[in-house]
Amino acid sequence: MTSDMILPFYQALTEDVNALSAQVPALATDTLQDIRRKALERFSTIGLPTLKTEAWRYTNIQRYLKEFPYELLTTAAAVAEDVVNSTAIPELDCYRVVLVNGHLQADQSTLPEGKGITIGAMSANTTATGFVTYFNEQQHLAAESMAQLNTALFADGLYIELAANTVVDKPIHVVNVYSCTAHAFIQPRHLWVLNRNAAATIIETSIHPETATIAFANSVLETVVMENAELWHYNIQQGAESFREVHTTAAQQHKDSRYHHFNFTLPNTPFTRNNLSVALKGSHTETNLNGLYIASKHQHVDNHTFMDHIMPDCNSNELYKGVLLDSSNGVFTGKILVHQEAQKTNAFQQNNNLLLGTKADINSQPQLEIYADDVKCSHGFTAGQFSEESMFYLRSRGIGEDAAKALMVNAFSHDITDAVKVPALQHFLQEQIAEIMNN
Template sequence: MSTIVSESLFQQLVTGFQEQETAAEPAALTAIRQAAFARFQAVGFPTVKHEDWKYTNIHKLVSQPYVLNADVAIDNLDFSAGDIPALDAHRIVVVNGQYVLTFASLEAEAGLTVKSIEDAVEEPEFIAHFAQHADQTDSALVALNTALYTTGVYIHVAKNAVLSKPIQIIHVSTGVDEFFAQTRSLVVLAQNAEAEIIESFITLAGTAKNFQNKVVEVVLKENAKLQHYYLQVAEAASNYTFHTEVYQEKHSVYNNYNCNFPGASFVRHNINVRLDAENVESHLYGINLTADDQLVDIHTIVDHLKPHCESYEWYKNITQDSSTAVFNGKIYVREDAQKTNAFQQNNNMLISDKSAVYTKPQLEIFADDVKCSHGCTIGQFDNDALFYLRARGIGEHSARILLVHAFAFDVTSRFSNEIVRAYVEELASKGLDRN
């Protein structure tokens, strides 16, 4: 059995960490990485015995070796799979765990700093916030990322700066070797700053199986506003674990729109929001349209720590073929968080009788003067509605697409960006057209 163990990703990572070149890094960062690796090494990868991983088995993903930090040629790569029609945005491209490519238009934007995370280690906001938020959780995958991330994006928007257009980050997977990669990003919006970040995930043709563990920390200072989109349009070769950790100060607004479409075989996304000041607003929206053997697992924590905050979460899952969707939404309303307004809803539409949905809304309230609600539904196509549409001359296929759009409407109608909304609706139609 020892040969199998030595060929596992875990063993590779242990070796990789010992060999990691840290001489160029500030000593404080090296210390953070070492502490993080010790945490990871102590617990290892999560298994289905962990309550939070009950329906999501990463055993198969981590029990094989991968190439770590493979070199890939970045000339002539085609990023068009990440194009959003009619969207005018600043572009950043992240390739595997190796490269961050930034483009000239970013420099012209007043108040905006964009760097690769390895170039940002001297930035005061990096020193103040890196690994200060995500690493507070007991996530082994975050610890692993902190210990061994190789690249990522650092974004800082200065006080009072309002970006003129969105920043689109295209995460590209490519390469002929099976690889494991980790990126780490930090987004800090200073007081009154406003930004929109759209992250797209694509897989280039002919890419070998890959497993990517990505962590993003977001810090919103007083009255800052961030619109944050995740659009997973990758291919079956790609597998992702994501962790998004959001820390908000007073009067800040964080809106997350998390969309997964047929593509990546495995997606696990933990999104945690800490509302650690008064009058904070957080909105988490999601649409997951799954197909084939895909698994999309969303775990969220909305943690109300202070009074007078509002959180609003709405996830819609549409499962096809033998795919699986998992939703787990925790809301904590702490003792101090009086006058909290917290809403959570998860609706599921099973299109195929071989698909599965596991949903678990959880609400824990320790304050007594709050308004909270949560709920979830699981259903199928409404045959009466389908017949009604068909009886008006609408073809069965179009009718199904109309009904899925209608199902998603509660979420899509809240998108802040009409262009992204149209793009997502188109992706939903395409995702249904496959069958």
């Protein structure tokens, strides 16, 4: 097949997605090939999301997929060390995992070592127990066509498995580099499994160093938090004008486990969609979902979350806060499903927004479906501006308008940043917020 016979990427997605599968290297096992084939079939059946797709009512992804002539990119070229180093979080003592387009760069990484820690490329771990048991096991992925597309056409990603009772002593900083010499559609696929009593803190950041070529990432991460395990997961989306992203995280939790998810979306990526789902497969779990999105210019940021309370006696707390500047759009969906068996569920959700741009807007929709009768659930939504009285108070003390706004935005986001348990990261985020507001 010569290159001019390949359909343009968007056309292939809509007309002949099978043609794309020829561009992807084969996976290691028959089982995987089978999973991939089924995902491709499923994607062909449901197709790309449209504005008629309930979960995509406020986000026109097709507009962004059509925006540039993307090519499916499944490989990675080496990325300069200074690019990787620029992503370092000051004063953070951590391990570093460098992925370029999902491919592990072992020579640029400092991986945690020791008994019970498996960390490496997905492609090198396809026979690991955790992989065989949990890869693509999340039911929530089946409903999402972008996740199916990832399953059908991914090349590689990061595999982490912590054996029972394994605690990683320092945070793991995963640096996601998306690098391309032509407009590219990139699909990393990750799986992290924390077995019984294991614990880890994982911080993800991303960078797209090129400005002339657009990278569109469609990544999927599955996390499994087994009995009494604890995962702190921070996803820091520092944007770039030349970047677009659909980021899907599907988590499952088992008995007595704790999962803390933080998502920070900062300017300037024009399009970001985060799918986050948590399936509670054991009782007495604790889940904290914290989100902060600060959008500027014409940014579109969509956070789509799903708390699936399957088992009784679980607690979930969700707080998403947004600062919408200029002409940016925010979308928040918070679905809470409490199954009939999930008695004594506590599920709380809150979405607060500061609408600071004259043309900024927010669409926020809580979706509570409750089939158990002995539960405590609540949700709330606010959208507002700075109080003029507060601004005047600060300014009357000599604080300039920009510094006053920065103080107010820091104040608005403090309950999210305060919950960040890594001091260096917390400081870094506060600085980032102040810097954004001062520009």
